[in-house]
Amino acid sequence: xxxxxxxxxxxxxxxxxxxxxxxxxxxxxDMSRGKPSKAQLDLSNGLFDILTSKSDFTGSQDYRNYxxxxxxxxxxxxxxxxxxxxxxxxxxxGNASLSIMYDTLQRAMQFGxxxxxxxNEQGKIKWLCPVPGYDRHFAITELFGIEMINVPMTESGxxxxxxxxxxxxxxxxxxxxxxxxYSNPQGIVYSDETVxxxxxxxxxxxxxxxxxxxAYMVHYVxxxxxxxxxxxTAKEYGNEDMxxxxxxxxxxxxxxxxVGFMAASENNLASLRKxxxxxxxxxxxxxxLAHVRFFKNAQGILDHMDKHAALMxxxxxxxxxxxxxxxxxxxxxxxxxxGFFVSVDLPEGTAKRTVFLAKEAGVVFTGAGATYPYKKxxxxxxVRIAPSMPPVEELAIAMExxxxxxxxxxxxxxxxxx
Amino acid sequence: xxxxxxxxxxxxxxxxxxxxxxxxxxxxxDMSRGKPSKAQLDLSNGLFDILTSKSDFTGSQDYRNYxxxxxxxxxxxxxxxxxxxxxxxxxxxGNASLSIMYDTLQRAMQFGxxxxxxxNEQGKIKWLCPVPGYDRHFAITELFGIEMINVPMTESGxxxxxxxxxxxxxxxxxxxxxxxxYSNPQGIVYSDETVxxxxxxxxxxxxxxxxxxxAYMVHYVxxxxxxxxxxxTAKEYGNEDMxxxxxxxxxxxxxxxxVGFMAASENNLASLRKxxxxxxxxxxxxxxLAHVRFFKNAQGILDHMDKHAALMxxxxxxxxxxxxxxxxxxxxxxxxxxGFFVSVDLPEGTAKRTVFLAKEAGVVFTGAGATYPYKKxxxxxxVRIAPSMPPVEELAIAMExxxxxxxxxxxxxxxxxx
Numbered sequence: 001x002x003x004x005x006x007x008x009x010x011x012x013x014x015x016x017x018x019x020x021x022x023x024x025x026x027x028x029x030d031m032s033r034g035k036p037s038k039a040q041l042d043l044s045n046g047l048f049d050i051l052t053s054k055s056d057f058t059g060s061q062d063y064r065n066y067x068x069x070x071x072x073x074x075x076x077x078x079x080x081x082x083x084x085x086x087x088x089x090x091x092x093x094g095n096a097s098l099s100i101m102y103d104t105l106q107r108a109m110q111f112g113x114x115x116x117x118x119x120n121e122q123g124k125i126k127w128l129c130p131v132p133g134y135d136r137h138f139a140i141t142e143l144f145g146i147e148m149i150n151v152p153m154t155e156s157g158x159x160x161x162x163x164x165x166x167x168x169x170x171x172x173x174x175x176x177x178x179x180x181x182y183s184n185p186q187g188i189v190y191s192d193e194t195v196x197x198x199x200x201x202x203x204x205x206x207x208x209x210x211x212x213x214x215a216y217m218v219h220y221v222x223x224x225x226x227x228x229x230x231x232x233t234a235k236e237y238g239n240e241d242m243x244x245x246x247x248x249x250x251x252x253x254x255x256x257x258x259v260g261f262m263a264a265s266e267n268n269l270a271s272l273r274k275x276x277x278x279x280x281x282x283x284x285x286x287x288x289l290a291h292v293r294f295f296k297n298a299q300g301i302l303d304h305m306d307k308h309a310a311l312m313x314x315x316x317x318x319x320x321x322x323x324x325x326x327x328x329x330x331x332x333x334x335x336x337x338x339g340f341f342v343s344v345d346l347p348e349g350t351a352k353r354t355v356f357l358a359k360e361a362g363v364v365f366t367g368a369g370a371t372y373p374y375k376k377x378x379x380x381x382x383v384r385i386a387p388s389m390p391p392v393e394e395l396a397i398a399m400e401x402x403x404x405x406x407x408x409x410x411x412x413x414x415x416x417x418x
Numbered sequence: 419x420x421x422x423x424x425x426x427x428x429x430x431x432x433x434x435x436x437x438x439x440x441x442x443x444x445x446x447x448d449m450s451r452g453k454p455s456k457a458q459l460d461l462s463n464g465l466f467d468i469l470t471s472k473s474d475f476t477g478s479q480d481y482r483n484y485x486x487x488x489x490x491x492x493x494x495x496x497x498x499x500x501x502x503x504x505x506x507x508x509x510x511x512g513n514a515s516l517s518i519m520y521d522t523l524q525r526a527m528q529f530g531x532x533x534x535x536x537x538n539e540q541g542k543i544k545w546l547c548p549v550p551g552y553d554r555h556f557a558i559t560e561l562f563g564i565e566m567i568n569v570p571m572t573e574s575g576x577x578x579x580x581x582x583x584x585x586x587x588x589x590x591x592x593x594x595x596x597x598x599x600y601s602n603p604q605g606i607v608y609s610d611e612t613v614x615x616x617x618x619x620x621x622x623x624x625x626x627x628x629x630x631x632x633a634y635m636v637h638y639v640x641x642x643x644x645x646x647x648x649x650x651t652a653k654e655y656g657n658e659d660m661x662x663x664x665x666x667x668x669x670x671x672x673x674x675x676x677v678g679f680m681a682a683s684e685n686n687l688a689s690l691r692k693x694x695x696x697x698x699x700x701x702x703x704x705x706x707l708a709h710v711r712f713f714k715n716a717q718g719i720l721d722h723m724d725k726h727a728a729l730m731x732x733x734x735x736x737x738x739x740x741x742x743x744x745x746x747x748x749x750x751x752x753x754x755x756x757g758f759f760v761s762v763d764l765p766e767g768t769a770k771r772t773v774f775l776a777k778e779a780g781v782v783f784t785g786a787g788a789t790y791p792y793k794k795x796x797x798x799x800x801v802r803i804a805p806s807m808p809p810v811e812e813l814a815i816a817m818e819x820x821x822x823x824x825x826x827x828x829x830x831x832x833x834x835x836x
Binding site: 033035036038041044045046047048049051052053055057062063064065066067068094095096099102106109110111120139140143144254255256257275278279281282283284285286287 | 486527703
């Protein structure tokens with residue numbers, strides 16, 4: 001046995017003993033999804049006291065009745081202010097932005113974008129996917145049979161050289177998924193230069209759209225990093241029709257009980273409204289009204305997010321503290337200033353096994369590979385950690401199990417066991 | 419001038435004088451859509467007091483958080499009881515049944531029904547449309563480019579001889595729109611025999627589905643006429659996969675602020691759920707919870723509908739009273755026992771002109787033709803009257819204007835003026 005082999009063998013034995021101890025604890029912890037904690041949900045309970053049987057439900061009409069396709073004016077005002085766009089550039093819709101994105105893409109598939117041919121009739125369609133990214137985005141494009149092309153993320157956003165080259169050359173590329181602020185899972189905020197280069201793109205396809213999922217627009221944890229406004233910047237380049245921006249209050253108020261919205265050029269919205277008016281008579285105006293009266297204005301939302309940040313901060317700190325203590329030189333990770341996730345890159349070829357081992361010890365992480373299209377992480381190294389849900393003490397033990405599982409997976413490999 | 423010509427001329431002059439009088443009144447009345455009145459909406463205001471910041475939001479999980487794709491168990495129980503199906507045969511979804519129907523058909527277009535080829539890849543698709551019917555149904559099939567075939571309504575439902583013949587012969591016919599109870603606009607309830615013949619259909623297309631929009635399932639006005647349960651009856655013929663049933667509380671609680679649901683075989687639901695899970699993480703569980711706690715059970719909904727009926731009854735009576743007094747022998751109409759509409763058949767070729775003249779006098783009715791696919795009423799005779807919204811005294815004057823406009827239109831024609 002060589003000396004390095006002895007070291008690896010000893011390390012394996014050590015981690016295995018530790019792992020067995022965790023396993024014996026009978027843990028049952030879930031770090032798999034970006035779910036708000038009970039304390040975070042409690043922050044919005046006041047929403048339930050806003051509308052009572054004695055309330056006035058009238059604004060531009062009686063909001064208990066039919067009417068208004070794309071959002072009550074009060075809600076448009078609030079979310080336009082929050083999004084930094086004009087009221088004529090926003091629609092306030094149903095309970096989540098994911099279904100707004102899905103419906104928008106489904107409309108493009110079936111009916112085409114602004115008078116262009118339906119994607120369904122344009123042969124093999126392609127889509128750019130910054131990686132690692134959000135699994136539910138990738139699931140949508142996969143379902144529609146759209147070919148997904150991985151674009152590596154950098155510290156300032158996706159690789160713009162690659163994006164510029166691809167979209168200007170290939171008419172089959174019709175869109176890109178972006179989470180521009182506190183990206184899922186890395187927590188990266190696109191730099192001003194990145195946003196500018198997006199705004200200035202010259203895509204070959206007239207029906208190319210940037211799906212700008214600003215899911216964490218106000219979800220700072222340690223610092224509210226400024227993101228340049230894509231729609232407004234795109235106007236400088238005459239490119240405002242290239243942009244769809246999405247957001248929701250799912251992680252501001254209630255997950256599933258919130259309000260989703262979409263911002264885009266008046267031209268884009270007019271085209272979408274025509275189709276939307278056949279799908280629905282309108283969305284839940286009463287929930288929109290309750291949200292407006294609860295927050296009053298954009299500042300009201302920001303004040304509310306301070307409270308979220310105070311609850312999230314110790315959790316992010318704990319995750320980073322344990323990663324620093326245990327994984328320095330072994331793995332790499334981001335130190336996000338907001339959002340819901342910490343993204344860890346483990347040694348190549350060990351992510352799947354790590355998640356499996358952690359699960360066997362009672363701690364569930366997002367499936368390895370989930371952050372890549374087709375669930376295929378080419379280097380099998382990325383794991384998304386969602387620290388929002390468990391209390392800090394549980395989080396600590398979950399992270400220890402994660403680190404132990406990662407090392408065990410690595411040394412299993414290094415000693416030829418797997 | 420012949421004697422009949424003199425009579426027509428005198429009648430024309432008489433109606434014109436009357437019409438000018440109405441016109442001078444500067445009326446502004448809207449009878450165009452089936453909107454609940456303020457008093458009806460007030461019936462459900464208690465819904466706003468059900469959930470407060472002090473409530474327990476927990477059932478099978480914390481309903482403020484992510485989780486549950488197709489309805490909280492409590493809501494499934496309630497609407498399964500109301501629909502007379504098993505809890506495993508129901509999904510409780512978003513704020514309206516129209517979008518559930520649209521989404522279901524869009525999924526069939528894009529992905530196919532239960533493993534069959536997408537409609538998009540099956541050439542020209544056809545759809546059966548009982549007429550007169552619901553304009554928003556027809557708008558959906560029209561948008562998808564589906565060829566709509568008119569099927570005449572009878573007193574017991576659509577012409578089943580025609581339907582049986584068509585669906586058994588033509589594989590391109592993939593569905594039919596039905597409003598089986600208090601149909602829109604005629605208020606007809608399908609007879610047991612009609613439902614049985616639907617349940618026993620032997621369509622040539624394996625992916626043929628009956629879109630059974632039970633929008634007025636509990637919306638009796640003078641009598642709760644029993645409707646045979648299609649899903650359960652279809653089971654007797656091994657045909658349960660042929661049926662999609664839809665409903666919502668849009669006209670029970672709030673229009674746009676209600677809860678929509680869909681009942682179908684477990685096989686159908688499993689197939690839909692797979693696609694739905696990509697479109698959404700879940701619907702508004704808190705609104706579902708509020709509805710459940712407000713009504714408690716199906717009997718709670720029925721008790722609530724008694725109050726709606728008490729408000730609707732005098733309005734239906736007033737419409738029928740004025741029609742009887744003014745239009746006997748001139749036009750024909752149904753005497754619905756429930757639902758939202760009275761359907762009037764005017765002399766051929768006068769409906770459009772009648773609606774136009776009424777509008778000129780300040781009273782808006784649903785556009786003539788709206789009750790037919792492509793907005794084309796082949797005999798230009800049907801007008802849908804929606805009496806729910808205005809108070810009885812306004813309704814009376816609106817109906818008088820309608821009758822006057824109808825006669826004026828007729829005598830304009832009879833005297834060769836138009």
